Amino acid sequence: MRRRSSLPATFLVPTLAILLVLSMVPTLYAIVIALQNRELSTPGYSWVWFSNFADLFTDRRFLNAVWVSVKWEIVTVVATMVVAIGLGVLMFEVASSRMRNVYCLLFIIPVLLPRVSAAFVWKFAYHPLYGIATYPYRLITGGLIFDPLSKPGTALFAVASVDVWQWGLFFAVIVLKLLETLPPQPIEAARLDHAKRWQIHAYVTLPMLKAPLISLMFVKMIESLRSFDLIYVMTRGGPGVATETLDMYAFSQGFIESGKVSYASAMAVLMMIATVITFTMLWKRVQA
Amino acid sequence: MKQYRMRPGRLIAKAVLALAGFLAVFPLVWTALNALKNNVDIITRVPKVIFTPTLANIGYILGRDSVLTGLYNSIVACGSAVLIGIVLGLPAAYAVARYPNRFAGDIQFFVLSLRFLPPVAVAIPLMVIWLQVGLYDTLPALIVTYSLLTISVIMWLAIPAFQGVPKEIEEAAFVDGYGAYSVFWRIALPVAARSLIGAIAFSFVLVWNEFLIALMLSSSNAKTLPIVASELSQQGMNVPWGILNASVVLLSLPPLLFLGILSGFLNSVFRQKNN
Incomplete structure (x- = not known):
């Protein structure tokens, strides 16, 4: 009876058609713009084919942005997973079920905040003179000034800490829920063998959760690509170009500094190709 | 079970969790408090916990x-x-x-x-x-x-x-x-x-x-x-x-x-x- 219904066609076709149009039109148009020399200030344009791409590879600021983006991905993904697994295991070990519920609720709050809000909250907190996060340093050193957001060495980590604040705590909740789904027998068996607490997790529970933890890391890798809001509000890519990721550089080339829309689009197209290829390959591997 | 309670590792673990819970919400609570402060109470080198609240900021925003x-x-x-x-x-x-x-x-x-x-x-x-x-x-x-x-x-x-x-x-x-x-x-x-x-x-x-x-x-x-x-x-x-x-x-x-x-x-x- 189900087989002969017209339902799948009527429910699927319009939605998929709209999704295809909404995603393919901008994607293809991004490539078209990247092959031209459009600028915001002048209406005319001509085809320059691959010269935007050729320029990119000799643009030192672009190469810096690639490096900053790679650093950002590694720092945020690794730190998020470490925080998530650490806190998840701690909750599983020492928190009563009532406290688990309280922590779960608290740990979800940061990730719900708009990134603009999270960025502002921490921008105040990191203020060298009046910030609440820099206050302990002022107190201990007797009023010395520490300005994490304007030092090239610390700025990226200061912004990344906000990302980890949002995602690490949220993923800790998920790690806890994953641990709760495990059958108790292997843990009991390890305990009978006098395994220490940390050994149980290192050798029994976490290896059992390998697949979902890898999926979780995959999600974080995708979400880490959306760093723009945090960086735009907190540092604008500064100091200098220390926190200028690819999307920040594309935005400033296209809109703030020169209005070179085509140049920015070429950058965006490269990003798109790199991420689509990487994540498609990773996804196929995760699924296999 | 009683033995576990006495272990310092457990206490440290609980303290770490409590600290994480505090860090999760405190920045937000602090922001909400600052929204109720006059500028002089915000621009202080030592953070002020006690202050006379004002609704001026919220009123300004909503207006x-x-x-x-x-x-x-x-x-x-x-x-x-x-x-x-x-x-x-x-x-x-x-x-x-x-x-x-x-x-x-x-x-x-x-x-x-x-x-x-x-x-x-x-x-x-x-x-x-x-x-x-x-x-x-x-x-x-x-x-x-x-x-x-x-x-x-x-x-x-x-x-x-x-x-x-x-x-x-x-x-x-x-x-x-x-x-x-x-x-x-x-x-x-x-x-x-x-x-x-x-x-x-x-x-x-x-x-x-x-x-x-x-x-x-x-x-x-x-x-x-x-x-x-x-x-x-x-x-x-x-x-x-x-x-x-x-x-x-x-x-x-x-x-x-x-x-x-x-x-x-x-x-x-x-x-x-x-x-």
Whole structure:
């Protein structure tokens, strides 16, 4: 009876058609713009084919942005997973079920905040003179000034800490829920063998959760690509170009500094190709 | 058990957790407190916990035309995009969940892969397109763009929700003479409602928090609340800290209203996995 219904066609076709149009039109148009020399200030344009791409590879600021983006991905993904697994295991070990519920609720709050809000909250907190996060340093050193957001060495980590604040705590909740789904027998068996607490997790529970933890890391890798809001509000890519990721550089080339829309689009197209290829390959591997 | 309680490792673990819980909410609480302070109480080298509260900042924020327009734009743009996401996303998800065909895996991957697209890569061409058709800086342009987000997210999350509906209930309805469409309307939708509401709330939070696309697609009329809030910080050297904090609080409230629904949604996802 189900087989002969017209339902799948009527429910699927319009939605998929709209999704295809909404995603393919901008994607293809991004490539078209990247092959031209459009600028915001002048209406005319001509085809320059691959010269935007050729320029990119000799643009030192672009190469810096690639490096900053790679650093950002590694720092945020690794730190998020470490925080998530650490806190998840701690909750599983020492928190009563009532406290688990309280922590779960608290740990979800940061990730719900708009990134603009999270960025502002921490921008105040990191203020060298009046910030609440820099206050302990002022107190201990007797009023010395520490300005994490304007030092090239610390700025990226200061912004990344906000990302980890949002995602690490949220993923800790998920790690806890994953641990709760495990059958108790292997843990009991390890305990009978006098395994220490940390050994149980290192050798029994976490290896059992390998697949979902890898999926979780995959999600974080995708979400880490959306760093723009945090960086735009907190540092604008500064100091200098220390926190200028690819999307920040594309935005400033296209809109703030020169209005070179085509140049920015070429950058965006490269990003798109790199991420689509990487994540498609990773996804196929995760699924296999 | 008593032996465990005495161990210092356990105490340290509890202290670390308590510290993490504190760090999760304290920055936000502090921001809310600052929103109630006069500027002199904020600009102090030693943070002030005791102060005379003022409603001036919140009053200023709620009295600004730009903030009210931003609030209106955010509500209309996000509300419409979520509605479109519901109307188009839920039926499609149901079709994938209940009428498996050989493309089901590819469809799911396609919907997920939309999330791989860097927002800049979508925003730049869309800006040029909307400029050319004369819809740049309007709400319809923003709604259409956000619909891509809401449809794909609602669809992605609703597929497992529909798969969680026991097949037997639907089979029984078929036997009772229900058609395929009325099974969807009268059985699948109500039974899966709780998870579906979670998925919808999630998509709302996602577009409410969206920043980059809104920044690129609006210049004056269609600015959403996050854009307006970010602009308040650029008013010269004299940063109005209290006002800024109040705007952060206003911007953060709507997503936090969904805290209960979303944590319930999370629980139901893992309960399904357990069974």
